[in-house]
Amino acid sequence: MLLLACSSPPVAPDGVLLVTIDTLRADHLDPVHTPETWALAEQGLRFEDAWSPIGLTTAAHASLLTGLTPPRHGLRGNNHHGYSLAAAHRTVAEVFQDAGWETGAFVSAWPAGPAGGLDQGWAVFSGPAEGERGGGVAVTEARAWIGERRGPWLAWVHVYEPHGPYTPPAADLAAVGGSDTDRDRYGGEVHAADRLLGPLYRDARRSGAGILVTSDHGEILDEERCGWQHERSVGPGVLRVPLIVAGPKVPVGTRDERVGLMDLFPTLLRLGGLPDPGGHDGRDLLATPTPDRGVWVGEAGLCDPACAQGCSPAGFAGKDRIVHGPTSTWLDRPGRSPRGDPALASHLAAWPRAAAPQGDAHSEQGQALGYTDP
Secondary structure (H helix, E strand, O other): OOOOOOOOOOOOOOEEEEEEEOOOOHHHOOOOOOHHHHHHHHOOEEEOOEEOOEOOHHHHHHHHHHOOOHHHHOOOOOHHHOOOOOOOOOOHHHHHHHOOOEEEEEOOEHHHOHHHOOOOOOOEEEOOOOOEOOHHHHHHHHHHHHHOOOOOEEEEEEEOOOOOOOOOOHHHHHHOOOOOOHHHHHHHHHHHHHHHHHHHHHHHHHHOOEEEEEOOOOOOOOOOOOOOOHHHOOOHHHHEEOEEEEOOOOOOEEEOOOEEHHHHHHHHHHHOOOOOOOOOOOOOOOOOOOOOOOOEEEEOOOEOOOOOOOOOOOEOOOOOEEEEOOOOEEEEEOOEOOOOOHHHHHHHHOOOOOOOOOOOOOHHHHHHOOOOOO
């Protein structure tokens, strides 16, 4: 591990850019699949053991934007399950907005949109009313909006290309191997998303902005059943995500302690030079020393025994959970909890199992995006 400490808060920049690349596995952050994002990582701080608390877009982004775990913010499923972030939960965008910053969000798919309450605090929020749109549209809008700012700004850009089904442009598929396997076609979609983001990264670097790049969750490929059904799994292909922080006064190097998406709420505030209001589950990843979290929990989106053999019952009540220690993980399934450590039982007790979805009024939206709930 290479670790360069940040002994003082970064100088507050004129802008902070948050990029989420939907469904990007941590093991696809490399010079082949993501050359633009990899180049940014080499200029900043890369976290090699970062995890999402849940493999669903709406709920994972809610944790990122609030610093809260799913049991605390209440989203245990996507917006097409009927879940939406309550207005009582304060987002990082609201904190920036209250401090006088202009805020703009440019998303590429309906699960990251207002139906899930993720528009809280964004003065400008642009995204599709249903389904998805090309990441290039979101990037183009964001670049234009950022270029017009005359005061401090916070921008969130979300691209959806790596989400299945995979239909990459021919040039992007060729760049990662060119075969017709799910793995290469997924890799081609990752390459396409990265290519679209390159100009945005360069704009942000030239402006001196703080930049944070991550994903809401990864993807199942050929190492598990039910490829591209990421909501079924707590495996590292799904819950381990890439995480990069770059910008003025951010140290260059790698860090290998276990971190989570909840940590991005205070870290984004640090990038903007804003005080942390507290009351969340995150840790400022640029603080020295980084506060210790100890044990924490993540969960599958739902249980589908055909995909996650042994989970039961099907649906929300039988979700697998994963218990994170500082360096280890334990699998918890209904009726089969980790053994040998009483502390684990207390952490699981504080993470109640999800009830049935709050409604399925928008289930056709989920089906249109490839979600097939049991």
